[in-house]
Structures are given as C-alpha cells and as structure tokens.
Amino acid sequence: MRQHGSYKFRRITEQFEVHVFAVLITLLPCAFINGISLAVLNTAAPAIKSFINDTYEHRYGVVPPEHVATSIFVMVNSFAVWGSLPGALLVNPALQKMTRKNAVLLVHVISTISVLFMGVGAVYGQSYELLIVGRFIGGVARGSSLSLVMVVVAETTSRRKLGIFQSPYPVTLLVSSAVGAALGHNKVLGTPALWIWAVSAQELASIAYFCAYPWLPETPVYLLQTGKAEKALSTLCKLRVGGGVALELGILQKELEGRSKTGQISFLQMMREPRLRLQFLVAVYTMNTIQLAGVQAILMYSDRILYLAGVEYQQVSFATIGLYLQVFLAFGVFISLHRRLGSKKLFIIGLIITDCGYLVFVISHALQDQSSWTSYVALAAMLVVTFGFQLGPQLCMTSLPSELTTSDSRPIVAFYSGCVYWTVASITAFVFPYYVEAWQALAYVPFVILSVLITVISIFLIPETNKRTAAEIQASFSEKSKKYKSPVF
Known part of the structure; x- marks a missing residue:
C-alpha cells in the first residue's frame, strides 16, 4: 500500500512538473524578450543619442541638427513597435503551417537575428540604420510572440487554471521591463561603450528556449487538429494531475467538430x-x-x-x-x-x-x-x-x-x-x-x-x-x- 501511494505521488509530481515546465518555458522567455526590448531604451536614451551623434558626425563630418538626431532616435525607439504589426500578421500562417512549438521557436530565431543587427551590426558597422533595422526585426518577434504565447499556453493548460497560468506572462514582462530599465541606466550598461550589452541581454531568454526545445510537448489541441487523437490523449495524461482526461479530450474534440481542416x-x-x-x-x-x-x-x-x-x-x-x-x-x-x-x-x-x-x-x-x-x-x-x-x-x-x-x-x-x-x-x-x-x-x-x-x-x-x-x-x-x-x- 505504501509503495502504491509513493508511486501515485511520484506520478502526480511528474505530471505537475511537465505541465509547469511546458507552460513556463513557452511563456517566460518571450515575456523576458518583450520586456527588455520595451524598456531598455527608456533609460539608455542618452547613450543611444550619443551613438547617433557620433555615427552621424563620423559619416558626414558635422554634428547632426537637434531635430534630425531626435527624429532618428524616435525611429529607433518606435520601430520596435512598428515591426510588431507584421509580426502579428505572421501569427495566423504560423499557427496553420507549423507545429505550435516550432512557431514559438521561430520567434526566438527572429529575436536572435534582431540582436545581431542591433548589437554587432550597428556598433561595428557604425550604422544607426542597422540599429533601426534590428529594432524592427525585434518588433516582428514581439508582435508574433504575444498572440502565439496566448494560444499555446491556453492549449497546454486546463480551462479552470487559465487565469493562473497565463498571469506570469505580464508579470515577467513588467519585471524584465524593470531589468531593461536598470540595464539601460548610465550607472550600469547605459553608457556609450556598454549599451550594446544592454540591448543584447534579451538573447539569454532565447538561449534558454533553444536548450529546452527538445523536451517540449506539442499541445493536445494541435495534435487533435492533425488527426493524432491517441497522441493527444497521451499528452493530456502527461500534462494533467488527477482524472477527467477523457472528458477534457471529448470537450476539445466537440469544439473542433465541423470546422475547417485546421480546426479553426x-x-x-x-x-x-x-x-x-x-x-x-x-x-x-x-x-x-x-x-x-x-x-x-x-x-x-x-x-x-x-x-x-x-x-x-x-x-x-x-x-x-x-x-x-x-x-x-x-x-x-x-x-x-x-x-x-x-x-x-x-x-x-x-x-x-x-x-x-x-x-x-x-x-x-x-x-x-x-x-x-x-x-x-x-x-x-x-x-x-x-x-x-x-x-x-x-x-x-x-x-x-x-x-x-x-x-x-x-x-x-x-x-x-x-x-x-x-x-x-x-x-x-x-x-x-x-x-x-x-x-x-x-x-x-x-x-x-x-x-x-x-x-x-x-x-x-x-x-x-x-x-x-x-x-x-x-x-x-x-x-x-x-x-x-x-x-x-
């Protein structure tokens, strides 16, 4: 009896760990990237403006007029958001053409490319244009991640726990925004010599996702949409603590009934x-x-x-x-x-x-x-x-x-x-x-x-x-x- 109880406890613990791991490793890295990129230039503005002035002067031999420098900085800052719109347009094709975890993987690949442009490309190429391009590409990652994370986490967890398991995203977003604001401060990395590390800090989150990717399960909803009902049931058994797995699978199948071949x-x-x-x-x-x-x-x-x-x-x-x-x-x-x-x-x-x-x-x-x-x-x-x-x-x-x-x-x-x-x-x-x-x-x-x-x-x-x-x-x-x-x- 004791051995059976020990096995049951270990089984429940494994299910809980798989569920939490799948949710958090999907959610936290994307939130960290978005928070850092959102806030880092808020406090690093003097260093970025210094980089813009130095690059302009090196290229044209004159200090840029104030309105020109301001316009370039506004473009650097706002292009992270302008890139988010095409990123949002990427969500539907990604959900239809890719697996769920591959769609999230794409977000981190795009984010990594943006870091290369913003950091190495801009500094060593002495180009504020590459900084703008990098911010735009990073915006694509941000724009797609918001909706993708919402869908993937909702499809991974049970409905009654959605409020709890979705809430770490905005918490991490704001905490990482505070981290980004701190990194961009002139007493930390917000200096003309070190700002490259401040804008590159978000890459740590992508590295964490790349390392965890092989162990992530697909969502039960995606498996049902692709006709893999047995695999969906098996995945639900790994993700859920307690009974009701068959009932939940039946509800998901009913929701997807009679829709297009994508289940949407x-x-x-x-x-x-x-x-x-x-x-x-x-x-x-x-x-x-x-x-x-x-x-x-x-x-x-x-x-x-x-x-x-x-x-x-x-x-x-x-x-x-x-x-x-x-x-x-x-x-x-x-x-x-x-x-x-x-x-x-x-x-x-x-x-x-x-x-x-x-x-x-x-x-x-x-x-x-x-x-x-x-x-x-x-x-x-x-x-x-x-x-x-x-x-x-x-x-x-x-x-x-x-x-x-x-x-x-x-x-x-x-x-x-x-x-x-x-x-x-x-x-x-x-x-x-x-x-x-x-x-x-x-x-x-x-x-x-x-x-x-x-x-x-x-x-x-x-x-x-x-x-x-x-x-x-x-x-x-x-x-x-x-x-x-x-x-x-």
Missing part, C-alpha cells in the same frame, strides 16, 4: 453568427484594453512623462523602475483574489483604479505651475494608474480572452487581437512623444475617456467567467447577443 473558425463564420461576433469583439477589446488606455505611452516614455510632471531628473529612472516592480504587489493581490472573484471582476476593478489614478494625474499635472507639491501627487497618481493596469487589464490581458474563447475560435481571435494591439501601439509609440510635448497634461485626456468607456462597456458585455465552463460562457454570449441588439452585436 474563419473570420467570416465569426461575423455571421451573433454569439461568435460578440465573443470576437469582446475578446479583442479586452486584450487591447491596456493599449487603448495608454500603457504603451507609459512604459516607453515614463521617464519623460514623470519629468514633465515635475519629478526631478535624477529620480525619474528610479521612479520608472518602481512603476514596473509594482507588479509584484499587483500579482500578490491578483492571486489572492482570483479564485474568489475571477478574471472579469478583477479586470473591472483594475480599470476603476486606473480611471481614478488617471484623473488625479491629469489634474495634478495641469496644476504643477501653481504648486511644487503637485509633482508628488502626480507620481503617486501614476503609481495608482500602473497598479490598476497591472491588477486588471495587464494580468487579465491573455487569460480573460482565453477564457472567453474556445479552442476553435481562439487562434483567429488571437490573430486579430494582435493586429489591433500592435497597430495601436505603433501609432502611440510614434505620435505620443510629439503629442505630449505640445499638449502636456491634456495629452492623457483621450486615454482617460477610453478607459472610462471601456469600464462601462465591460460591466455589461463581458460574461462572468469565474467557475464557469466553456459551454456556460458561450451560452451567456448567446443571451447577451440577443439582449443588446444593435448593428454591431
């Missing part, structure tokens, strides 16, 4: 059926809430934002790192409340906190000329804004859309969500630096309006997901599509 719903199918149309629209906007509410502007330009709000220049980089590291507090609150409240309620609570923080920030920013203490209020308000983002829209960014969709609709939702996400991010990254200089505090008003609007819409349109099955969530979409009749829904 087409975009036209989703637009024709009211339930699927509402599911698509709600899932897409929930995944894009952090962009629509201005997170790209905060994460890429937080140093400049806080400086204009009155925070001392010597302190803004530390304040930026503090904004990122708040995610530990948000994650602790999220984990403790998620089982009781679920993703929908935490999403809305986070939005309400964000709305309140934004209003205080805009007001304090507008009044900074009238009182010196408003800079402290602005910093506190920005901490509240980022905490709200992290608790709600960011930690639910992939888990909530995953819960709202099914295995047959999730790939197409992830694809279009990624396209919208990176389109908004690209516009924000390029326009916001000029916009904030011209409008100061008023630059945030559109984000405040969108954030409040999304909060109200979410209360009515997002179905409750806590402790509900996929069938119950889809039934709720059917009811809401009949209740909220409009040309859209």
